[in-house]
Amino acid sequence: MIPRLDAEKLARGEAAERARLREAATGIGFLTVYNTAISAARMIRLLDTYRAFFRLPQVDKARIDMARTGANRGWGASGAEQVDPEANPNYKQVFDCGVPLPEGDPRSALPVYAPNLWPDSPPGFQDEIEAYFREASSVAMQLLRAIAQATGAPASYFDTAFETPMALLRGNYYPARPAWATERDVGIATHTDYGCLTLLATDGSPGLEVRTRGGGWIAVAAPPGEFVINFGEMMEIWTAGQVRATPHRVIGTDDERISVPLFFNPSYDTNVAPMGSGDAILAGEHLSRRFAETYRHLQAS
Numbered sequence: 001m002i003p004r005l006d007a008e009k010l011a012r013g014e015a016a017e018r019a020r021l022r023e024a025a026t027g028i029g030f031l032t033v034y035n036t037a038i039s040a041a042r043m044i045r046l047l048d049t050y051r052a053f054f055r056l057p058q059v060d061k062a063r064i065d066m067a068r069t070g071a072n073r074g075w076g077a078s079g080a081e082q083v084d085p086e087a088n089p090n091y092k093q094v095f096d097c098g099v100p101l102p103e104g105d106p107r108s109a110l111p112v113y114a115p116n117l118w119p120d121s122p123p124g125f126q127d128e129i130e131a132y133f134r135e136a137s138s139v140a141m142q143l144l145r146a147i148a149q150a151t152g153a154p155a156s157y158f159d160t161a162f163e164t165p166m167a168l169l170r171g172n173y174y175p176a177r178p179a180w181a182t183e184r185d186v187g188i189a190t191h192t193d194y195g196c197l198t199l200l201a202t203d204g205s206p207g208l209e210v211r212t213r214g215g216g217w218i219a220v221a222a223p224p225g226e227f228v229i230n231f232g233e234m235m236e237i238w239t240a241g242q243v244r245a246t247p248h249r250v251i252g253t254d255d256e257r258i259s260v261p262l263f264f265n266p267s268y269d270t271n272v273a274p275m276g277s278g279d280a281i282l283a284g285e286h287l288s289r290r291f292a293e294t295y296r297h298l299q300a301s
């Protein structure tokens with residue numbers, strides 16, 4: 001039910017694969033891709049790296065707790081985020097990092113470009129994550145070129161919008177569903193992503209569910225080495241609703257689960273209003289507002 005596409009065919013511009021991409025993006029709003037530049041072994045190493053971090057004692061993670069800052073960099077404890085006011089805060093933990101700006105760039109004062117917070121251990125954590133961030137961004141950019149073509153725009157349509165991306169790379173750690181969890185306590189409650197394209201690496205375990213237009217839920221999973229792709233609110237706005245930002249959730253299971261989404265958000269100054277509408281919707285303002293609604297430590301008390 002969720003289309004599975006060959007990234008290499010998309011990069012080569014194969015018409016049939018491009019048509020399937022168009023159908024996925026404008027239909028269910030989710031797809032999986034294989035044959036990217038990122039191998040299964042690479043993805044497994046990345047997941048192991050995050051796992052080692054999440055297994056650190058609480059006091060070590062607390063040293064880089066984002067709750068002590070005005071931004072979303074570093075560790076987010078269980079309950080740090082609430083994506084759905086009808087549900088309780090998500091019980092998962094996260095580690096968030098962004099794209100570092102050059103020293104002295106005045107935009108680092110904006111929370112969406114805040115400097116990263118890195119833990120002292122596990123060894124090599126920062127290098128591993130930063131390298132993956134670059135690789136995954138390049139895969140995401142290639143997919144955006146294919147999306148541009150699939151929706152009738154020039155291939156380079158999105159390129160300039162991602163010169164200084166507010167991209168966020170997140171490690172999600174879902175422990176086994178806690179015994180105290182009620183119906184309102186879930187890994188991540190129903191939400192749409194905020195940006196343009198989300199490139200999600202997972203350990204292959206189930207949990208992610210996607211809402212259909214009819215209001216039902218379908219499970220989506222991808223083994224390590226394949227990605228789940230979906231689209232965020234800015235992409236939906238930008239394409240005047242052509243590309244869909246589809247609601248999704250993870251209730252959680254009896255097994256622990258790790259997932260690593262790259263939220264590929266454009267540069268702050270990008271106008272994501274519908275193409276040709278003459279309106280102005282600043283990407284940086286949209287993202288800042290959504291972050292402020294989500295992270296409990298950023299909410300006005």
Ligand SMILES: O=C(O)CCC(=O)C(=O)O
Nearest residue numbers: 172188193208250259261
């Ligand atoms: O863990 C997943 O599969 C999805 C996570 C998610 O939707 C998110 O972090 O926005």
Ligand SMILES: [Fe+2]
Nearest residue numbers: 191192193248
């Ligand atoms: Fe999401």
